[in-house]
Amino acid sequence: MPTSVQAKPRRLGAILGLLAFAQMIIAIDYNIMFVALPDIGSDLGFSAQNLQWVISAYSVAFGGFLLLGGRATDLFGRKNMFLFGLFLYAASSIAGGLATDSWLLVAARVVQGLGGAFLAPATLSLVTTLFAEGTERNRALAVWGGAGGFGMVLGAILGGILTDAFGWQAVMWVNVLCAGAAMAYGITALPTTAKTNASGFDLPGAVTGTVASTLLVFTLVNGPEVGWGSSTTIGSLIAAVVMFAIFLTIESKTRAPMMPLRLFGNRNVSVGTTITFLFMATFGAYAYFLTQYWQVVQGYSAWATGFAFLLPSGCVLIGTVAAGKLMNSYGARKTLLIALTVGLVGTVALALTLTQDSSYAVIAAPLVVLSLGQGVIFTAMFAAATTGVADEDQGIGSGVAQTGQQIGGAVGLAVLIAIAASAAGGDGATDPAKLTDGILAATWATAAGIALTFLATLALKKPSATQVAEAAAAPTEQVTAGDPITVTAPVTERV
Template structure:
């Protein structure tokens, strides 16, 4: 229920709730990258083959992407707080299992469990941000805090993974999640308002849940396995075809369902439709650049894991500044112009980074480009989710969040697969200085293509609805400074 509150206790409670939601987003973001630097030790410790080691990463990505739509609709049906706490508990249990794993199969299963936990947690967290704060100034600020945690967490994951692995071994990158996720799950029942009663007559669309989960999981599997097995390999082609058929069946089911998992009417909301495309393109461009920078730092300049993590501190600071600045500017000027400007700035930053990448370049030469890139990346990440949530009814915020976050996962997988192919072209048979030079050239080409994609994303973002004629800040002042928030 929306209510008007200006009391200090009410604000403090909302502030604590937002801190918890941002903390949960930080956990999700950290876990994307925290295992990367531990992969060599995991491989030798558990006897992974070189080909199978990728599944320490891929099992998480496949499960996360495949279950997001289900997690989003479950948040609408069963309550966001319940799904938030359930996702965190599953995260904690799976992390404990991963840290205790003594075989490759158990560890891969634990990573899949973490992915499913994330698929429950992410849309629930996004829904709680959207529904706990009124659209406009309050929601923009909330998304700025949430976006800062998400953008910074991906870089912190690399740094934390290096520190923990060096100090305590690979198991620590799993064990660290247990107290963090466990404490957050307990705090959910203290800080987040209880879920309301379930709407009468609503039920889970089982056919839609099965077809969407199988379809998206198969597509994501094909995307992450393609670079390893070959795009024309039987396993990849079979998964891609099965995924396409399941998704076609999913759309047919949704058209006929009385209470669909993903109501197709949602796509009549222009902000949600455009925001979903923007998110897909953002992750296929911005979302891949950390991978290429990591390869550049380690493969070309020979940085170790800890040094690589430290190298990301400059863009992490820029991401945090961009996220906070975006919330303020969106309140004043509206989401669309600020998002377009942020994406354009990010494209310029990517071009500067590409221009300064060389086998003999210093880290200092990269800093200007990294800072501009980080500002655009942080602002864009914050605003694209806020744009997609605009105008969506509270009862549909969960599935809307699931749609956007599924687009995020698939977009990242598609972008990485395509750009890795560009970066790795022509590297076979090379060694020594020739390999370093060719690697740098390939990485530069991939970053430039990503920059072009970022500019295309800015053009797509022009399709968002124009800002309202009266800025939110002015309306806020006319109400005497009162804030209307959902509590």
């Protein structure tokens, strides 16, 4: 049953702008923290190993609660969850900016992750339901993804400028301003979406699924630090497996499941979620090592590091915008394969040129190639993962895809840090030469992960000749200002 959206067509452009702004907030929040990490670590007393929890605490909460956030979006309204997510972002950012101990900042990052778990699926599902599947949605996703790319640019620059000028606390306060402005505008600008499946809320599924996801991410993130054979790691892994088994049993029997298992009958959902996982485990996690390289190995200030990220982040932005046109010409599957090839070439070239004394000019070209591929993939992978998902399941479908994204970021960062630490040896945190060896090992591991993502993408469903012909011949929907509309997805799909 399609979702009815009471909105005047002439306002869709403004609404897309708001949704893009929300995506930019999420991107800023992720990228702005990397540049501030060294200052945060020294000011709040983090150890070299524990510092990753400033990033990972956010990822664990985000990834662990995305299924709940996605289903809540379907059940309680996309607008409501959009505003609730922004509220959590603003409130937790205030707490983080006032933090005086490491655990307080980590706790604030957890709540920020909860905000993201409600905001992200609400934002993406609003895009995928307001804009018809195909050319129209591809263009909207390009704007949405482009805002994420711009957020990465802005986050990197703001992280450096604000940290140098006002201290690391300023990177938290910027979220308060952005989230507050989006809330104020969203209250009146967003259309009210009809609630679907509101007759029942799968509380047992919500509890077991959320606990299982959180335990799994915690295990994978914490394992490299405390040891894979430790009682904590083994115990949390066993608990995660047991909870997942209970969750799947509940979902297979309940009449109104939090995560309908029928979603995975759509191969694009399962394969697309795998792609989002691997994307964040490689491209998404690698920004941590660029920060370490520029600040620790080459001695850049936080301000200079922010501007060093300008080139790759700008290329990500270009890639996200270009993805819409590429998908309209080649489909999401071919676009992903092309972009992954470009990203792999750039990563291998970076590994071949990266040394302790490499100038920025030397590594600039590989960074450009890597980042262009990254930007295209970011937009195309969500288009692939949400293709063919029923309108009433777009919230949980978006949540499933983004769960893969967030868990991948946490797992990838933990694994790459472990690889880098092993290659660097005991003095990796203080010896620039050994740290460079560790970063180089992480770069090669990232390249291997991108190659694996390419292989996974081959499993995406190919469009039939009929679907390709129908998609090419389908006219672009024309809208006339003045009347409320009901948005539904077309039958044809192109992957």
